[in-house]
Amino acid sequence: MEPDACLPRAASVMSTTPAERDVLVLLDIDGTLLTTDGAGREAFAVAIRAVFGWEDDLEWVSFAGATDLGLLHRICRRHGWRPTRLEVAMFFERMERELAARLTRRRVRVLPGARRFLAGLRRRSDVAVALLTGNSRGGARIKLERAALDLDVRRGAFGDELANRARLARMALRREGGLRRWRAVWVVGDTPADVAAAKAIGARSLAVATGHHPIAELCGTGATLAVDRLSDVADLAFLE
Ligand SMILES: [Mg+2]
Structure with missing residues (x-):
């Protein structure tokens, strides 16, 4: 074609x-x-809840074309928070762990x-x-x-x-x-x-x-x- x-x-x-x-x-x-199949968004939402304590399904934010750090900043801004370096590091560590747990071969x-x-x-x-x-x-x-x-x-x-x-x-x-x-x-x-x-x-x-x-x-x-x-x-x- x-x-x-x-x-x-x-x-x-x-x-x-x-x-x-x-x-x-x-x-x-x-x-x-x-x-x-949405595993990335799920991992993000779980890590946000774990590190910052916010219940947020993140359905309001588009992940397409965004960077993970840009998304994190956007989410924090919405919740009126400026994350520390430690929180950012904790977020990525947790998000990757959640992603690994959720992303079975079947979902990719x-x-x-x-x-x-x-x-x-x-x-x-x-x-x-x-x-x-x-x-x-x-x-x-x-x-x-x-x-x-x-x-x-x-x-x-x-x-x-x-x-x-x-x-x-x-x-x-x-x-x-x-x-x-x-x-x-x-x-x-x-x-x-x-x-x-x-x-x-x-x-x-x-x-x-x-x-x-x-x-x-x-x-x-x-x-x-x-x-x-x-x-x-x-x-x-x-x-x-
Ligand atoms: Mg892309």
Whole structure:
């Protein structure tokens, strides 16, 4: 199937050395590679109750495109509280424990084409992959392990490090040597926030409509490319 491309950019022919042709792909997790059937929100709510004592089902807050630290700050603001560093640390420790307990293999669903897409990236010696996710590093590890997706959680930037996704993208790119180190940098994600983060760091964006945002909305964000599912681009032709 042909992907629904929006604002397509013509691929340019490279006449550079192999090192300059390297591509960096920064990958989101939730809504892009997998879904967790609400286990993340449950873990958040239980940890909020355990650490701060607030009964809150968190149904009022959208998790899509947010970072875990950003969510925590938002929840605390709503309850009129400024968390201490210790409380933040306690929250993440508890939230990850609750997530591990709740996230059975049955609750994790790998999204269409995600395995094939990742396998394709792995086969490409000119492509490097790092994570750019709103999940805490521990949360990312738990989700990827349960989904049996082989991605390195030592590489990338994570939602317990910074609250702002665009700044998180900058951190991930800095850790990978910066924009000029790469022939092309792609951010792959399922929300307008992923596309905005890509723009903020001068990267291209592949938006995939397997999360909560339909393809028409993602196209409207000015994504370099938007597709219904990763299986539409599993041949990785867009990287050329
Ligand atoms: Mg996402």
